[in-house]
Amino acid sequence: MNKPTIECCLSPALIDLYNVEESNVVIIDIFRATSTIAAALGNGANKIIPVDDVQECIKLGTEIENSVTAGERNGQIAEGLQYGNSPSTYKADFIEGKNLVLTTTNGTRLLYKVKHAQEIISGAFLNLGATAQYLAKQNKPLILACASWKDRFNLEDTLFAGALYDQLQDVYDTDCDSMRAAHHLYLLAKNDIFEFLRDGAHFNRLKNYGLTDDLKYCCKVDAHNNLIKFQNGELRIF
């Protein structure tokens, strides 16, 4: 039997080159949307409603019971929202049973770009293992879609794509140079991902906001090891 294909898309600006409709898609926004999603759901949030607009986020926050509005623009809490995009904010004693309405610069935008995919899975180092385990059993083309930074390639999302490929390479086939490059980079970085990323553009941007601990947290492998899917406008654990 032929193996399904795996490809990596390095920027939302390139997503139209891929056959999204017939594929499963993993959305990847390590710093920090998909890490925040993994932490909040892992710590007991009921569901997450990603929206691409701050006003919509505020509006939904008033309509949905037991909700928290959160999000950032350019790495900082967006005006009018209650919380930011910091995974360490969403501890169990705060988030358990709540509905999180979330908007971020890159992650939620990407999510709506791939909305016609067969399945949409949210991936981060925090839930790498569960994500890989699930995907290893799906016999469908797979696209690893990096949220990047305002359409620019970034190292952290690419490393995660490489990490996922590392666990899936026996069950998927690839003829995608982005996938090969991501894997090469992951193998270089895997002994200390945080250290490797210290020289990254977005790392330095967020570090300047005092977010170094947050970034360290985003590099923790399998700390909230759940499979997360986007279905009917909501992100949930499956």
Add this chain to the structure above:
Amino acid sequence: MNKPTIECCLSPALIDLYNVEESNVVIIDIFRATSTIAAALGNGANKIIPVDDVQECIKLGTEIENSVTAGERNGQIAEGLQYGNSPSTYKADFIEGKNLVLTTTNGTRLLYKVKHAQEIISGAFLNLGATAQYLAKQNKPLILACASWKDRFNLEDTLFAGALYDQLQDVYDTDCDSMRAAHHLYLLAKNDIFEFLRDGAHFNRLKNYGLTDDLKYCCKVDAHNNLIKFQNGELRIF
């Protein structure tokens, strides 16, 4: 004094994210446009006129004295043209003193996308050294622009960007993750670039057309070590 910046653009589809107008741009199409350009000029071609359209190529071929029309679509000689995009075709006894009118799938298209740059330089492994030497003395922002394959990231162009950065890192500053990734990949590959690329998507595409020797040739460092610029619609040695 502040150093000028260096950035890497991994696909023509991302070039609008960069400030082309205020920068020098190196166009990179290792398999094979910029390698063919380096070989043809290195072997004595008078000039190369890149055009983005096969019909325009044929037309100019009839108008320009002492000209040769050449080019490919999808890796093979385009219908109506005399020669392909194979650097090894352009030996001195054939190309010396001639004017080459050239069209390729990715390379010439990129060239016209960056036409408003301060200076446009054509780079390939075949003329890496001369290109680096010239750029080391320019105090202007620099963009290394990969032609890629139909807007998809490819390994060979990225490795060359990394090789160029390797020679320029002391004189330029970067905060570009694509540049960092390209450099990491180059350092992995540098001992045997051809071997590293054996697993590349476009390598395999061209190998299937019987072009393995051609690809090996494109990986030769400094075999035609000239600085090549695009000015007034023409590529020439400077």
